[in-house]
Amino acid sequence: MRKSPVLFYLFFLISIISSAQMEKIAVNKTDQGFKLEVNGKDFFIKGMNWDYFPIGTNYNYSLWKQSDDLIAAALDREMSMLKNMGINAIRQYTGVPPKWVKYIYEKYGIYTMLNHSFGRYGLNVDGTWYPNTDYGNPKVQALLLKETKEMTEEYKNTPGVLMFLLGNENNYGLFWRGAETENIPVVDRKSTKDAKFLYKSFNDAALAMKSIDQSHPVAICNGDLLFLDIINEECKDVEVLGINIYRGISFGDVFDRVKKEYGKPVMFTEFGSDAFNALSNEEDQQGQANYDLANWKEIFENAAGMGKAGNCLGGFTFQFSDGWWKTGQTTDLNIHNSLASWSNGGYLFDFAKGENNMNEEWFGICAKGPTNERGLYELFPRAAYYALKEANKFNPFQQGASPQSLDTYFNSIQMADMVLKARGDKAALESLSKGKIALSTLRAEFSTYSTGGTLITTPSQAATGSTTYPDKLGFDRMESFFIGVEGNPAPNMKANVVFNILGNVATNPIDQIFYENRGFPQTVNTPNGPVLQTDNNRVQVYSANYEWNAKAFDLRGFYRTGHYHWGYEGDFFGLYPEANYGPNLDIYNGEISGFEIDGKKGLSGFKAAFGPQLWWGANPAVLLKYSRKVGKFDLAAVFHEDIANAGAALTSIAVPLPKTRRATLYTKTKIKDFGIELGGIWGGQPLNGRPFQYVTGSLGNYIVYDDYITWKDNWGAKVKFTFSKGPINWYAQASSMGLVANGGGDNTRTFTGWRLKDNGSGNQNNVLTGLTYTIKNFQIAPNFLWQKPIVGPVPAAVQAPGRLRNIIDDPFAVRANRETIGSELLITYDPTPATWMYEWNNDEVEDAKFAFNVDFIYRYLPTTQDAAIGFTDKRALFSFPASAPAQNLWEVNTRIVSKLNPSFGLIANLFAGNAQANGSDARLIHRYGGDVRVIHKKMKYVFTGKVNDWGPFDYYRDFNLTFPLQFVLDVSTTLGKPNWFILPNTRIGIQGTWRSLDQYSPRYTPTNTFIPNTFPPQPVFSPVGFPNGSEWEIRTYIKLDIGK
Secondary structure (H helix, E strand, O other), rough: OOHHHHHHHHHHHHHHHHHHHHHEEEEEEEEEEEEEEEOOOOOOOEEEEEEOOOOOOOOOOOOOHHHHHHHHHHHHHHHHHHHHOOOOOOEEEEEOHHHHHHHHHHHHHEEEEEEEEEOOEEEEOOEEEOOOOOOOHHHHHHHHHHHHHHHHHHOOOOOOOEEEEEOHHHHOOOOOOOOOOOOOOOOOOOOOOHHHHHHHHHHHHHHHHHOOOOOEEEEEEEOOOOOHHHHHHHHOOOOOEEEEEOOOOOOOOHHHHHHHHOOEEEEEOOOOOOOOEEOEEEOHHHHHHHHHHHHHHHHHHOOOOOOOOOOEEEEEEOEEOOOOOOOOOOOOOOOOOOOOOOOOOOOHHHOOOOOOOHHHOOOOEEEEEEEOOOOEEEEEEEEHHHHHHHHHOOOOOOOOOOOOHHHHHOOOOOOHHHHHHHHHHHHHHHHHHHHOEEEEEEEEEEEEEEEEEEEEEOOOOOOOOOOOOOOEEEEEEEEEEEEEEEEEEEOEEEEEEEEEEEEEOOOOOOOOOOOHHHHHHHHEEEOEEEEOEEEEEEEEEEEEEEEEEEEEEEEEEOOOOOOOOOHHHHHOOOOOOOOOOHHHHHHOOOOOEEEEEEEEEOOOOOOEEEEEEEEOOOOOOOEEEEEEEEEEEEEEEEEEEOOOOOOOOOOOOOOOOOEEEEEEEEEEEOOOOEEEEEEEEOOHHHHOOOEEEEEEOOOOEEEEEEEEEOOHHHEEEEEEEEEOOOEEEEEEEEEEEEOOOOOOOOOOOOOOOOOOOOOOOOOEEEEEEEEEEEEOOOOEEEEEEEEEEOOOOOOOOOOOOOOOOOOOOOOOOOOOOOEEEOOOOOOEEEEOOOOOOOOOOOHHHHHOOOOEEEEEEEEEEOOOOOOOEEEOOOOOEEEOOOOOOOOOOEEEEEEEEEEEEEOOEEEEEEEEEEOOOOOOOOOOOEEEEEEEEEEOOOOOEEEEEEEEEEOOOOOHHHHHEEEEEEEEEEEEEEOOOOOOOOOOOOOOEEEEEEEEEOOOOOOOOOOOOOOOOOEEEEEEEOOOOOEEEEEEEEEEEEEEEEOO
């Protein structure tokens, strides 16, 4: 009888599929001890903790969200190195697609232990993100069961899965309240009750997973042996005890204790040593290799049949490559931080009593190289890589393996050889890292500008000696070069300075205020008359910073590089604001300069800042802060002393306040779900005795009084209450601030992204309260503000000798603290709350297919303000003679984010509302517009459209200068993936700008006649009735960036 070939191939195909699905991995107990078996063959785990985080990224980065070709390239680089050193398994967290688990296994023979964090770093329950997981909550328990069952269903038939691992030292998470590593709580039991809930949940999940998949063991990941007795009680159905353990050169009694007290096999899910010596303050490859090698020798000694406990299945060294993000989690991501964050006496090679010695960013057995334009990097093996490559050649299950053969083999591994092998890799990395003194930045920017328009003041040809810009229509070009030099005299000290060098400076851009415009020709008065200088400031320091991490302190200096605020560290009144201003600092050639000191050891809790301009518009000042925890209370004190008055201001965005002296006290505590914050401020004492005016009466019958600042005006207080439980968050706060008891704006976020916030000004009483309620992926958040100045503004129509106050000539003024009743409704749809929509870097890290918010704000403003400070287009400072009239204002803002795939994303910011000028113009404008940014592969598209809105600079709003329509379109491409932020990179692009002009627009001149010496230029004849004019610009640019 003839056989059908179709049936034969069908049977063959079914056999292949079945064999792939039927791969059996099991833990077996033998007379010699416990063994892991794969399809009936002994398997000893020679594993590695593996991840992929390019320098400059953190936990928000995911390799699996990149393109398939990039993923394959990254895996090929790393897995080939792992295979080369004898690794047979890696530890990965969930999120890796099954196809890549299969890829790693089939191409490199490396298994994956799949790790579900089990709420270790927070959990999204009913749409609410909880950073600390409550394992006693039935909803949490149900969610964890659901997630682990879904994981099992997804991966159970995936070739290459070795086993499932639940958690990551979640027992420590019952003590720690953040992701950063702290000292290990090996004795203190904060909550046995919480631990019982945790381990019971582990066991429940293991049972549920085994009901789905009997072919893969289920393990848990514990921090050392803390709560081992509870594990024994609650985790009867867990098959393997995984342990993250850092005891130094020996694991001590771990094997025997687990054998006696739990009776199940042990597997080390994390262990190892960092490669940085905290005592000598330098990389220590040999120290790391010695400890890693000794750890592995003990692991082999306790394998089945090796004569000791016989209960060890193997381990996963921590880790394959350095994690540059570990210390600050979200800050200094491009810095290989050598700060030791916790102490461990088991690592004697760099331990000193009372000092930290564990450097989280240096645990890699490979150092990490710079990221290329594709997003890939190279690894440079350390001595530990080569030592473990030799160690992995030992097989405890091979015939003849014994304690004696193990000793003989490990004694034959010559550490000096391993160190010498790694020197070539270190030299190669240092050649890329540029050594102690090197070029840190080399950037060249080439631009061309073609401009035109109708009914505008800009002439077709520049007039001789003209210093009014733009000075012409037509074509011009610009070149700007940036050169940076970096010094690294020691691992704990670094400095960098960047210079800007001008080539030709274009004089025709329609946005005439920009960093390079310092090179514009300027007229200078000399004894021989006015002289036109055409070669101004061709070389200038663009930015500089330095850092020194000593044992007793950390010192950071900055010049135009910025710093963060102290708002989350006890600065309740905002005395020390953030100083990161984006492109505005360049646009106005602004400066910030100073240094910060963070105390350590005996000075822990102490911080200081000193400098000529610590934030934009600051007076030369020193600030001191001390904070500490006493029982259940957080305490902090801040002192601020202005040393002198600042120099000339450059923009109304940052006008210096009068010289002051301030001090604050603060305390915070929490009672169950309630938080309480209380603070007091004393400020403005140097202003005591200064006169000010206040006015009573009505229009035509005002009475002007003179008064003086006294000590009573120096005091203020603020209190804040918070409540968080389930889907509800609520806060309420109130403050009363003396006339000159000025704090700063609130830099912190309370629960969500509300815009109505405490402005921190003196001369006011205020109350704020808000509530957030989460329904699945939606959050509804109403917010309310009431504020009223203690002394109101001077009316605009006051007769002499009365005048409007301003912050230059008077001890205080009513501006942001004007009488206000504000209401706000913020609605947010965020299906991925782990990448919070209101985090500062959400543009980069948001991973939702679609997320948005919409914010409605209404302000009832029954009174006017005092006078504002303005600047002309020549940057001359003055006080407006009046202020805009009282007018209620409303606005709507929305933000839309869509990251459809790694190669395509869209972010839109839209707005609508009415608004007033900062200055004295009475016109109320109704403005609409927004911007849309799209990234598709290597292309970036940015479109901005505005209707009846101000122009780009401060004086546009100061003088209420608007354009009927404004459109900007920018199209560019880059070497690598474009960035959502405006950061230096190599790209080429073209930008087009078009604006229509009317009677409220600068440079509009249908009659070409003006009243002399007026700003904005006032026409002799009214332009009303004439058609709109226009101005346009086409800019091309090439930006070449080599450096950090």
